[in-house]
Amino acid sequence: MGKPPKVRLPKVPVPGAHHRAAGQPKAAVTDEMKLENFARAELVKALPKSLRDPKTEHGAVICRGKHSGHLSATPLRSGTATSVDVGLEEPNCGCPEGTLPVAFFHTHPTAEADGGGGATLHGDPDFSEQDKRLANNNQIVAFLGSFDGKFRRYIPPQIPFTEWQGKRYLNATDENGKVLPEVFNETTELNGLLPKT
Numbered sequence: 657m658g659k660p661p662k663v664r665l666p667k668v669p670v671p672g673a674h675h676r677a678a679g680q681p682k683a684a685v686t687d688e689m690k691l692e693n694f695a696r697a698e699l700v701k702a703l704p705k706s707l708r709d710p711k712t713e714h715g716a717v718i719c720r721g722k723h724s725g726h727l728s729a730t731p732l733r734s735g736t737a738t739s740v741d742v743g744l745e746e747p748n749c750g751c752p753e754g755t756l757p758v759a760f761f762h763t764h765p766t767a768e769a770d771g772g773g774g775a776t777l778h779g780d781p782d783f784s785e786q787d788k789r790l791a792n793n794n795q796i797v798a799f800l801g802s803f804d805g806k807f808r809r810y811i812p813p814q815i816p817f818t819e820w821q822g823k824r825y826l827n828a829t830d831e832n833g834k835v836l837p838e839v840f841n842e843t844t845e846l847n848g849l850l851p852k853t
């Protein structure tokens with residue numbers, strides 16, 4: 657594996673808050689709703705498993721068929737009380753051929769977890785900065801189901817990337833070589849609580 661080829665990208669605005677453009681086509685809004693509903697259905701299954709003792713984070717990647725638009729999830733993975741590797745490092749983020757990763761979801765099952773050595777880690781029901789970074793770096797949406805029953809979504813700011821051998825390489829600088837600042841958007845709390853059992 658060498659370095660990804662240098663590709664000159666069009667000038668893009670500095671990443672900022674995500675706003676739906678007034679003229680965004682209806683199809684895009686429908687796709688967004690389909691994705692939200694799919695993620696909710698996956699978390700309805702995953703959160704109760706995650707909340708069972710020993711409480712562990714669960715999660716997976718959501719893939720969309722390139723032509724069919726059909727949504728599917730990679731096999732559900734579990735981790736520790738405060739982390740889970742959903743497989744974003746896998747080729748195509750673990751999504752099967754003919755599909756693209758569009759989102760990932762995971763759970764936060766506990767407010768307090770034993771950090772070892774008597775230390776207690778405090779779990780936040782909201783996305784961690786690392787969660788948001790994963791969404792930013794992979795340019796995919798993140799969904800979260802937490803012990804407070806809330807269903808949260810994070811949409812990353814758009815960052816230009818180069819795709820090479822199924823991996824995305826973010827452009828850390830603009831075309832003038834100026835380093836782009838790391839930007840995190842706000843979390844959205846979606847309607848409706850997730851069942852805990």
Ligand SMILES: [Zn+2]
Pocket residue numbers: 762763764783784787
């Ligand atoms: Zn997390």
